Amino acid sequence: MGVPALFRWLSKKYPKIISSVIEERNVIDGVEYPVDTTQPNPNGEEVDNLYLDFNAIVHPCSHPDNKPPPATESEMMMEIFKYTDRVVNMVRPRRLLYIAVDGVAPRAKMNQQRSRRFRAAKDAKDADEKKAEFQILLRQQRSKESNNEESTTDEVIKKTWDSNVITPGTPFMFILAQSVRYWCQWKLNTDPAWAELKVIISDATVPGEGEHKIMQFIRSQRSDPEYDPNTHHVMYGLDADLIMLGLATHEPHFRILREDVFFQESKARTCNLCGQPGHYADQCRGTAKEKSGDFDEKAAKPDSKPYIWLSVSILREYLSAEMFVPGQSFRFDLERAIDDWVFMCFFVGNDFLPHLPSLDVHEDGIDKLIAIWRDNIPIMGGYLTSDASSLDVKVDYNMVVNRGAVDKALASNKSAAAVLKEQMLAKKNAVTPTKSGVNGISETVEQTPESALGKRKADIIDAESDSATPGRSTPVEAPKPNKFALDNPPPDTVRLWEEGYASRYYQQKFHVSPDDIEFRHKVARSYVEGVCWVLLYYFQGCPSWTWYYPYHYAPFAADFVDLDKMTAKFDKGKPFHPYEQLMGVLPAASNHAIPKVFHPLMTDEDSDIIDFYPEDFELDMNGKKQEWKAVVLLPFIDEKRLIAAMATKYPLLTDDERKRNEFGKEALLMSDRHALYDTIALEFYSKKAKAATKSIRLPTHKGRLAGSVTKNEDFLPHMHLVGPEDDIKLEPDVEDDRSMSVFFAAPPPTHVHKSMLFPGVKLPEPVLDQTDLQILKSKARTSGRDFGGAPLYDNSRQDRMDRRPEGRINYRADAPPGLVPPPIPIPGVSGGDNRYAPFLDPRFAQGMLHGLPPPPIPPPPPGWYPTNQVQSAPPPGNGHGGRNG
DSSP, X not given: OOOTTHHHHHHHHSGGGEEEOOOOOEEETTEEEOOOTTSOOTTSOOEEEEEEETHHHHHHHHSOSSSOOOSSHHHHHHHHHHHHHHHHHHHOEEEEEXXXXXXXXXXXXHHHHHHHHHHHHHHHHHHHHHHHHHHHHHHHHXXXXXXXXXXXXXXXXXXXXXXXXXXXXXXXHHHHHHHHHHHHHHHHHHOGGGTTOEEEEEOTTSOSOHHHHHHXXXXXXXXXXXXXXXXXXXXXXXXXXXXHHHHHTTOSSEEEEEEOGGGGGGOOOBOTTTOOBTSOGGGOOOBOOOOSSTTSTTSOOOOOXXXXXXXXXXXXXXHHHHXXXXXXXXXXXXXXXXXXXXXXXXXXXXXXXXXXXXXXXXGTHHHHHHHHHHHHHHHXXXXXXXXXXXXXXXXXXXXXXXXXXXXHHHHHHHHHHHHHHHHHHHHHHHHOOOOBOGGGOBOOOOOOHHHHHHHHHHHHHHHHHSSOOTTSSSOSSOOOOOHHHHHSOOOOSSOTTSTTHHHHHHHHHTOOOTTOHHHHHHHHHHHHHHHHHHHHHHHTOOSOSSOOOOOSSOOOGGGOOSGGGOOOOOOOOOOOOHHHHHHHHOOGGGGGGSOGGGHHHHHOTTOTTGGGOOSSOEEEOTTOSSGGGSEEEOOOOOHHHHHHHHHTTGGGOOHHHHHHTSOOOEEEEEETTSTTHHHHHHHXXXXXXXXXXXXXXXXXXXXXXXXXXXXXXXXXXXXXXXXXXXXXXOSSOOSSOOEEEEEEEOOOOOSOOOOSOOTTOOOOOOOOOHHHHHHHHHHHHHSSGGGOOOOOOOOOHHHHHOOOOTTSOOOOOOOOTTOOOOSOOXXXXXXTTOTTGGGSOGGGOGGGGGTOOOOOOOOOOTTOSSOSSOOOSOOSSOSSTTOOO
């Protein structure tokens, strides 16, 4: 999700969700040998299913930030194999490996993809120009020094590899799909740990973003009657939205695996020019790296980045405490409260909508919404979402009205910050010495070749580190802004802290009259429609392939009016074909990734769609200090015009080019040692094999996989396994391929995916204790509290004594200090897996919602209802509603 710093914010607010990965490595005399991954996982928990958001592997392997990039695309494939192997060995999945590559994205995502790729092309061009200038200066310096040192000049000025080719439909993605399939088949033949492993590959020919194809798969498996509710899942990826998706599965055994982004803050300095450690680019002299050994085989390898787990189950514990508001007229349901929490995060930012100007994760935007949500729970009388399949707009209106208060509170906060900033700058400028000549006139220092060389090196550093990776929401390592940029931010002409900010905002950002109130409401309605789209996309699947938000900026919260009168309906539509997406998101500078027949449409002045491909475009800093956060003001693509212009070129495509523009199917692979192998081989490859076009439903009891398979006519078992390119080859060679490959189709959705835990689930042991809850409450008092909000209940004496101001609802229960909620449920009061369910007022039990009398309540365990004594340890149980097992 496009929420910069969300992961850091979550890890600071909920610290126990993060833990280090224990990685077993076998290094002898500096040489690393394979590890026996058939042994138990050293992290103490076995994993059933591993899902790879594969673009998060492709990007760091194709253009790494801690070493020189691979010289060829074949070398990139070999790096991808190594990286993937390391991740799989860490997790050691026992049932399933699901590899998901980004396919064609929904139209709503293409706007962001277009911005990223235009920026990437511009940054690459700037970097190449600076490198060329650096080469000239370097030669001048060398001629003066007259030394004979071996130079890396040619390596330095090598043209930057265009990462925009990591888009469906390009030759690179075609080779990637073939390479990944080859590597998986090789592993199934050579690695004992893969004997019982099923592998599903959803490459770029299958429409959909990688992480959302994973979500669709998980939902399809949960809909199967024989699904195991205690399946342990791990998803690998770098985007923060994986956390939201993990919560949206409502699977209690779910973890996110990712690189430790904090490790990068303390990594050794490395030159971006020559790739050697120990100096930065502004200190580089262009000398070649000294070899250690005849072939540099003894050279120290760059330190591998450590990995971390993010536990969704522990995050659920935190949210159980934070979202629980006792004394309500409806039962507390943690699963629906989690849906609401995820929904509120959408307003702070996502990949499909700009965040509201009054909400930012850096300014406790999520905490503000949680505070408002807690305040309005009694008024709403229910949750914002219903199985996350629909948004109760009438209920949400109460939330939105209060968001108007957020706008006003933001203005006062910004005002205070602005005054302080002006004072600080005035004081700094008054005492900062300046280099001046006679009569105070500033002198211009003549640049020597040496000083110019250093400046060019520094420019190259900025160009290479400031650009965001196109396939990621934000740079993995956010570039540190230079001090001048921080002290001299671009002028903010909207001035949110001054009266009239809304009029200035709409006039400057949307170019409409300040008096055009109807336009503001139109933008707000479109935004709410977008929120509904995002909600469905995350929890149920893509509601429309063609919908998109048609503005660069979000409205103010105060402009959400008459929402109870609107309904959001979406036309499902069809996804773009790969070439249509390429033409919709790539700039003309990246046309090498597109068939030549389409090039004139991007470059000829008389092209009907030449306006889609501007060479120069405006970047609106929009109050930000880092350029990579700027709003890229590109014209929106007109789908009808684009498709009409391309239609005349399709007959000119070659056969290979046509093949790259076709949609594909997911592939299921397994070894001959898997229980499903004989079943599939009998159906498709025996003498009694039936029609090849027949779809066969998989026996769930054998493979623990719901779905059907069809024969892959391009695959023949027991053949010599060959890589897609001569230089993409793994050892040992496999002459008798004993794996199986078929096309796989998950069960189609037949009903709305329910936000619930399944019967028979065995919940993890609780991790949080009373101290953790006290810390959480302490943070809540300083985050979002200026907007009100029902207090967090933690059984402290302060909770019993502190009363809200007049007019506020007091949600605190009368409980003794130190009381730990008993891990047993009260019959008839279902609280999901919330530890606080026993403290719900029985008068508000679920039955009363249906006009029934409250159920009988058994006597509480001795000493566990409010007394005047501090309680000791809780009775046995797992702390999640008393469900043991």
